Amino acid sequence: MKIRINNKKLTTGDIAFNTFNYAFLIILSAAMLYPLLNTLAISFNDGMDTVRGGIYLWPRMFSTRNYYIVFHMDTIYSAFVVSVTKTIVIVITNLFFTSMLAYTISRKDYILRKTITVIFVLTMYFNAGLIPNYMLIRDLHMINTFTVYWLPNIISAFNLIVIRTYIKTIPESFIESAKIDGAREFRIFLQIILPLCIPTLATIALFVAVGSWNSWFDTFLYNSAKQNLSTLQYELQKLLASALNAGTRTQSGGGGANAAAQAGSSNVTTPQALRAAITVVAAVPILVVYPFLQRYFINGLAIGGVKE
Amino acid sequence: MITKTLTSPNNSISLQPKRKGFWGTVISQRELVLMSVPILLYKILFSYVPITGWTMAFQNFKPAIRSVWKQKWVGFDNFVKLFTGINGERFIRDIGNTLAQSFITLVLGYVCAIALALLLNEVKSMGFKRVIQNITYMPHFLSWIIVAGLVSTMLAVPSSGGMVNQVLMTLHIIKEPILFLSNPNYFWGVVAGSNLWKELGWNTIIYLAAMTAINPSLYEAADMDGANRFQKMLYITLPGIKATIVVLLIMSIGWILEAGFEIQYFLGNGLVVEKSEIIDIFVLRYGIQMGNYSLATVAGMFKTVVSIILISGANFISGKLGEEKLI
Numbered sequence: 001m002k003i004r005i006n007n008k009k010l011t012t013g014d015i016a017f018n019t020f021n022y023a024f025l026i027i028l029s030a031a032m033l034y035p036l037l038n039t040l041a042i043s044f045n046d047g048m049d050t051v052r053g054g055i056y057l058w059p060r061m062f063s064t065r066n067y068y069i070v071f072h073m074d075t076i077y078s079a080f081v082v083s084v085t086k087t088i089v090i091v092i093t094n095l096f097f098t099s100m101l102a103y104t105i106s107r108k109d110y111i112l113r114k115t116i117t118v119i120f121v122l123t124m125y126f127n128a129g130l131i132p133n134y135m136l137i138r139d140l141h142m143i144n145t146f147t148v149y150w151l152p153n154i155i156s157a158f159n160l161i162v163i164r165t166y167i168k169t170i171p172e173s174f175i176e177s178a179k180i181d182g183a184r185e186f187r188i189f190l191q192i193i194l195p196l197c198i199p200t201l202a203t204i205a206l207f208v209a210v211g212s213w214n215s216w217f218d219t220f221l222y223n224s225a226k227q228n229l230s231t232l233q234y235e236l237q238k239l240l241a242s243a244l245n246a247g248t249r250t251q252s253g254g255g256g257a258n259a260a261a262q263a264g265s266s267n268v269t270t271p272q273a274l275r276a277a278i279t280v281v282a283a284v285p286i287l288v289v290y291p292f293l294q295r296y297f298i299n300g301l302a303i304g305g306v307k308e
Numbered sequence: 309m310i311t312k313t314l315t316s317p318n319n320s321i322s323l324q325p326k327r328k329g330f331w332g333t334v335i336s337q338r339e340l341v342l343m344s345v346p347i348l349l350y351k352i353l354f355s356y357v358p359i360t361g362w363t364m365a366f367q368n369f370k371p372a373i374r375s376v377w378k379q380k381w382v383g384f385d386n387f388v389k390l391f392t393g394i395n396g397e398r399f400i401r402d403i404g405n406t407l408a409q410s411f412i413t414l415v416l417g418y419v420c421a422i423a424l425a426l427l428l429n430e431v432k433s434m435g436f437k438r439v440i441q442n443i444t445y446m447p448h449f450l451s452w453i454i455v456a457g458l459v460s461t462m463l464a465v466p467s468s469g470g471m472v473n474q475v476l477m478t479l480h481i482i483k484e485p486i487l488f489l490s491n492p493n494y495f496w497g498v499v500a501g502s503n504l505w506k507e508l509g510w511n512t513i514i515y516l517a518a519m520t521a522i523n524p525s526l527y528e529a530a531d532m533d534g535a536n537r538f539q540k541m542l543y544i545t546l547p548g549i550k551a552t553i554v555v556l557l558i559m560s561i562g563w564i565l566e567a568g569f570e571i572q573y574f575l576g577n578g579l580v581v582e583k584s585e586i587i588d589i590f591v592l593r594y595g596i597q598m599g600n601y602s603l604a605t606v607a608g609m610f611k612t613v614v615s616i617i618l619i620s621g622a623n624f625i626s627g628k629l630g631e632e633k634l635i
Binding site (some may be wrong): 034125154184215241290 | 310313330332334337339343344345348351352353354355356357358359360361362363364372421424428429430433436439442443444446447450451452453454456457458459460461462466467468469471477489506508509524528532536537538569570574575577588591592596604605608609612613615616619
């Protein structure tokens with residue numbers, strides 16, 4: 001942090017600038033927050049009432065009915081369970097395999113160190129493309145399975161480099177002394193290196209979890225035919241797609257916007273209200289881990305970041 | 309992201325006697341080998357084996373025939389098809405859309421993020437700064453589906469909660485609500501705007517980090533010379549983060565064909581398709597949805613090859629500028 005000693009009096013220009021700056025930043029943050037608060041208000045407002053419009057920051061007719069419906073919809077409930085399971089499995093497998101590999105390539109004397117690093121780093125810069133990847137998953141018979149959610153994602157090259165860089169800061173004498181005590185490599189990794197990496201792994205776990213929770217494309221591409229493997233984000237996308245189709249149809253026809261609300265099949269609430277409630281359900285886990293995440297923004301992100 | 313250069317000289321001291329040779333070392337390090345080689349093979353399977361799928365580009369691929377080698381070979385027919393006729397028109401239009409959307413998003417994102425970082429840097433109250441940072445970073449962590457839903461609500465007509473139209477009408481900038489999502493002329497702006505809302509705060513992090521590295525004595529000297537806020541910003545802060553700006557800009561140009569995918573897919577519709585469809589969506593439509601695997605593979609190959617050239621170029625230039633390499 002920079003420390004500026006400024007014992008001059010503020011000039012008129014400074015005051016004007018500060019006023020403008022603070023006002024601008026407050027307006028900007030309000031604009032950032034408004035869509036979220038608006039969705040929250042709609043999700044707690046009576047569905048039929050929402051259609052009349054005019055809900056801004058506070059529900060007009062408070063109701064928890066939308067949430068009640070969301071959690072009693074079989075599809076949403078099962079999607080929620082799949083999303084949670086998938087996130088847990090990805091975090092565990094990804095962290096374990098990534099840090100194990102990172103340990104091996106952090107060892108300066110390891111003969112395959114360079115080969116492995118290059119092979120992994122290159123994958124950050126190219127991709128065989130959608131169709132060849134799809135064909136591979138098809139040939140491995142992984143379509144419409146839970147495996148496709150986690151198996152292709154157990155290593156991320158970027159995190160590998162971040163963890164390796166961190167392990168390199170651990171004094172080599174730790175490893176040497178464990179060796180003298182007769183520990184083998186796997187045990188050194190599991191009982192010495194892994195516990196020492198916890199601060200870094202915690203950050204990476206949060207980022208991996210957020211990525212997995214937010215992912216939608218894998219469900220869409222590989223598992224869209226299996227309802228019991230659907231995820232929350234994919235269910236939300238289906239609702240959004242039907243609402244948008246109805247919306248643009250009426251927009252182009254010059255009609256009112258209420259058709260979006262009538263397009264759904266549910267007769268107890270409206271798709272707009274339902275969508276708001278599911279959006280909140282999908283966003284809440286992110287907002288829960290957010291305070292933990294933000295501690296690492298400045299310091300943690302710099303690990304693999306720019307040199308300064 | 310920039311990672312540490314891997315081409316640094318290997319200054320490790322080998323503990324193994326030289327005469328052991330490659331296999332001797334492998335055997336003595338068999339535990340490390342066991343821990344890493346299965347993961348290596350896994351990575352080769354999932355990231356390198358699919359490249360063999362590029363053979364589809366030279367075939368008239370029929371998914372019903374299981375063996376790759378029994379497919380009909382057609383040479384460069386698919387490449388010709390991709391760039392000529394009705395497919396060609398569509399693909400070239402999509403390249404244009406990809407570049408335009410990337411470019412607009414990039415320019416808007418850069419200018420706004422640097423501006424916001426400069427303003428945040430002038431905030432003296434740490435508490436206020438922290439609050440603003442936390443609010444503006446948050447959208448980065450929301451999924452694109454949530455963002456697309458919020459964007460579609462905000463851009464709707466005022467009666468369905470379209471705040472943007474409402475504000476513009478209240479300010480008397482427009483008389484009639486604008487149908488942002490069904491008018492192709494607005495689509496590029498919608499993509500850039502959505503990206504801006506989601507990533508603006510997040511993108512300031514790196515500039516704010518760079519700003520903390522500026523020597524405070526420079527500001528003190530400027531104070532002595534009677535420089536005002538604006539002059540200090542222009543002559544000290546901005547030059548101080550110039551290197552970061554340049555490197556990030558070069559990197560972004562390397563990734564210019566990555567225009568995103570989700571926002572275009574979610575908000576694109578029949579009315580705006582001429583402006584919304586990008587290369588990735590072209591590949592998805594032709595490949596997965598129309599079953600024309602060969603043509604889609606060629607389109608994907610085209611994108612990968614051009615990207616690699618651009619990224620290597622970016623890497624080379626940032627290396628020439630004396631900055632850290634990307635690889």
